[in-house]
Structures are given as structure tokens and as C-alpha cells.
Amino acid sequence: MSPPGVLLGLALVFGQLSLLAFGGGNSIIPEMHRLVVDVHGWLGGREFVALYALAQAAPGPNLMVVSLIGWQVAGLAGAVVATVAVSLPSSVLVLLVSGVWYRFRDAPWRKAIQAGLMPVTVGLIMAGASVFIRETATNWATIAVIAVTLPAFLFTKWHPLVILGAAAALGAVGGSG
Amino acid sequence: MSETEKRPSVADLFVGFFVVGVMGFGGVLASSRRMVVEQRGWLTATEFTGLLGLCQFLPGGNIMNLSVALGARFRGIPGAVAALVGLMSGPVAIVIGLGVIYDQYKDVPAVVTAFAYLSAAAAAFMVATALRIAAPLWGKLLGIGVAVVTFIVIAVLGWPLVLALPVLALISVALAWILRPEERA
Known part of the structure; x- marks a missing residue:
């Protein structure tokens, strides 16, 4: 595919994913994998997972993997196109809906929607967490990393970056698998 | 009513x-x-959780x-653009920089295992975040039930989100509406 064709393809794929990302960035990872690897063949499956892990290592929204995929597929222009494509459609929708959301701040139905959505939100984040666990707990070493770092995140005052950095350093020095 | 919110500029x-x-x-x-x-202090904890609910939805x-949503609420479209570009610009630059470096070292075994461990720790961090977000639900049986059903439908049954979410949201909102006197307790 010619470069302009690739850029158009990135815009269409990630523009579409933007509006399919119910429950946030992690919910579209399987569909993103299907489109990027299986449908368009822009990346190999292993490469996709590596980029996903790299995006986790970087700061920012979970959807940063999109910028990385765009960059890998079509350079800087690809990164910009993919990032804008995944941001714009959903942002326009938020602009349209959030105004209504605030105008009816005290309406009973709005409170019911908010109260009703909250536990769904919790369930979706839990589901996202379980997807992460399934993706990463592939051997005893990584399972041990999860088992040790989870209480560290929950019960210590250490900055998350410190714990993440320690895990990466341990993997670099004495990691297996 | 005391002023609990500070109104940010663009x-x-x-x-x-x-x-x-x-x-x-x-x-x-x-x-x-x-x-x-x-x-x-732009939002209270309750407002934040509510707005996050909309943004998840x-x-x-x-x-x-x-x-x-937050940028638009305080400063209209310029505020929305400023907040979104502010959020994205640093991470995009950093992630591309990391991509360039990673390309050079991705086949080194130590780098491979470092990434495996890093991803595992990131997974644990997400679990911790999920548990913190769930804190307001403790003691509310209906809320816990909805959260558990949502988890099962998405994570265990693997329903497409585009089908599952409208159904779950409608049922949960309808229950919240019917039971709203109790919700105020």
C-alpha cells in the first residue's frame, strides 16, 4: 500500500475504534489486534504485543499504543494520524453529551443514570484488569511479579513508578521466561 | 453552599x-x-467518580x-482542546522516543524479560486501581451485584462490549431509578 493509502487506512481503523471503545482503551485491544495484524497485516502478532507492552511502559493514556502502532506503520505522520483519529470522534461525542450531562445536574433521571453507571464502570475496570492479568501471567515468574507488586501498589505509599521500575529492573537482571 | 470547586483557566x-x-x-x-x-480541587471525589462514569459509558x-468533558465544562471548546492536547502531547512524544530506542534493543534477552516483568507489574497496578475505584460500592449489595455481573459478562463470557454495555447500563440505570429512595441513604 502506498504511504497515503496507509495513512488513510490508519485514519479509518482508529477513527472507527474511537467510537467502538466502550469501556475505554483496553476494551478495543482485541479488535485493534484483529484489524492491525489480521486484516491489514501492518504488524506481526508478536510485534503487536511488544508494542502494547512498550506503551504500558510509557506514561499517558492506555491508548498510547495507538500512537506507537501509527509510528511503526507509517512513521511520524502515521503516529499523528492514528492519534488524532482515535481521539477526535469520541471527543466530539463527549462535547455533545457532557453539556447535557451538566445542564441537568440536579435532575432525578441524571442521578439515576449516574448511580446506575457507576457499578458498571467498576465491573468494566475489573474486566480490564483481568485482561491484563491474562495477558501477562504467562509463567511462574510473571505471576510472582503480580503477586508481589499488587499488595505493594495497594498497601504502600511508594509511587507506582518506583514499583514498576523495580519490576523492570528485576526482569532485566534476573528474569526468566 | 461553600465554594468547593476552583475554576481552572485554559x-x-x-x-x-x-x-x-x-x-x-x-x-x-x-x-x-x-x-x-x-x-x-476542580471536582469533589463524588463528582469525579460520576464524571468518570460518563466517560466510561x-x-x-x-x-x-x-x-x-472537564475542559469543556470550565472553558468550553478551547478548554477541551487544551486539556486533551495537554494530556496527549507529552506521552505521544515519549512513546515514540521509546519506540525508537526499543527498536534498537528489542532482541536483547534482558530487554525481553524486563518487558515481561514490567507488563506484569502494570497488570497488578490496574487491579489495584480497579479495587480503589470500587471502594464507594462497599456495603451496597445492588451495586456490587451489577459490578460482578458486568465483570462476568465481559471478562468471563467475552460478550462484545457493543452488545453487552447498552444492556447492562439500561438494567443498572433502571434499577437505580426504581430504588432511588434507598440510593439516598
Whole structure:
């Protein structure tokens, strides 16, 4: 595919994913994998997972993997196109809906929607967490990393970056698998 | 009514979300909550959870949506653009920089295992974040039930989200509406 064709393809794929990302960035990872690897063949499956892990290592929204995929597929222009494509459609929708959301701040139905959505939100984040666990707990070493770092995140005052950095350093020095 | 919210300028929104983006390792949910509620006091904890609910409900990255909704709430479209660009610009530059470096070293065995461990720790961080977000539900049986059903439908049964979410949201909102006197307790 010619470069302009690739850029158009990135815009269409990630523009579409933007509006399919119910429950946030992690919910579209399987569909993103299907489109990027299986449908368009822009990346190999292993490469996709590596980029996903790299995006986790970087700061920012979970959807940063999109910028990385765009960059890998079509350079800087690809990164910009993919990032804008995944941001714009959903942002326009938020602009349209959030105004209504605030105008009816005290309406009973709005409170019911908010109260009703909250536990769904919790369930979706839990589901996202379980997807992460399934993706990463592939051997005893990584399972041990999860088992040790989870209480560290929950019960210590250490900055998350410190714990993440320690895990990466341990993997670099004495990691297996 | 005491003033509990501080109204940020367009520049405040850009800077606030820029810091959230750059500091938000392992996802920006925790760092955005810290900035918006605890550090800058733009929203109360309850308002933040409610707005996050809307941003989860709508498609798109949750915190990207949150930046747009919060920016628009205080400063209209310029505020929304400032917050979103603030959130995204640092991480995009960093992630591409990391991509360039990673390309050179990705076949080194130590790098491979470092990434495996890093991803595992990031997974644990997400579990921790999920548990914190769930805190307001403790003791509310209906809420816990809805959260558990949502988890099962998405994570265990693997329903397409586009089908599952409208159904779950409608049922949960309908229950919240019917039971709203109890919700005030």
C-alpha cells in the first residue's frame, strides 16, 4: 500500500475504534489486534504485543499504543494520524453529551443514570484488569511479579513508578521466561 | 453552599493534564484523580467518580474523554482542546522516543524479560486501581451485584462490549431509578 493509502487506512481503523471503545482503551485491544495484524497485516502478532507492552511502559493514556502502532506503520505522520483519529470522534461525542450531562445536574433521571453507571464502570475496570492479568501471567515468574507488586501498589505509599521500575529492573537482571 | 470547586483557566487545564499525562505511568486514571480531586480541587471525589462514569459509558479513552468533558465544562471548546492536547502531547512524544530506542534493543534477552516483568507489574497496578475505584460500592449489595455481573459478562463470557454495555447500563440505570429512595441513604 502506498504511504497515503496507509495513512488513510490508519485514519479509518482508529477513527472507527474511537467510537467502538466502550469501556475505554483496553476494551478495543482485541479488535485493534484483529484489524492491525489480521486484516491489514501492518504488524506481526508478536510485534503487536511488544508494542502494547512498550506503551504500558510509557506514561499517558492506555491508548498510547495507538500512537506507537501509527509510528511503526507509517512513521511520524502515521503516529499523528492514528492519534488524532482515535481521539477526535469520541471527543466530539463527549462535547455533545457532557453539556447535557451538566445542564441537568440536579435532575432525578441524571442521578439515576449516574448511580446506575457507576457499578458498571467498576465491573468494566475489573474486566480490564483481568485482561491484563491474562495477558501477562504467562509463567511462574510473571505471576510472582503480580503477586508481589499488587499488595505493594495497594498497601504502600511508594509511587507506582518506583514499583514498576523495580519490576523492570528485576526482569532485566534476573528474569526468566 | 461553600465554594468547593476552583475554576481552572485554559492554561491551567493544559498544564494540569500535561502533568497527568507525563506522570501517569501504568495508566492515567489514578494520576488524573489525584490531580483533579486531591491536588487542584476542580471536582469533589463524588463528582469525579460520576464524571468518570460518563466517560466510561461513552466510547473513547476514559481519561481522554475526561479531559475533554472537564475542559469543556470550565472553558468550553478551547478548554477541551487544551486539556486533551495537554494530556496527549507529552506521552505521544515519549512513546515514540521509546519506540525508537526499543527498536534498537528489542532482541536483547534482558530487554525481553524486563518487558515481561514490567507488563506484569502494570497488570497488578490496574487491579489495584480497579479495587480503589470500587471502594464507594462497599456495603451496597445492588451495586456490587451489577459490578460482578458486568465483570462476568465481559471478562468471563467475552460478550462484545457493543452488545453487552447498552444492556447492562439500561438494567443498572433502571434499577437505580426504581430504588432511588434507598440510593439516598
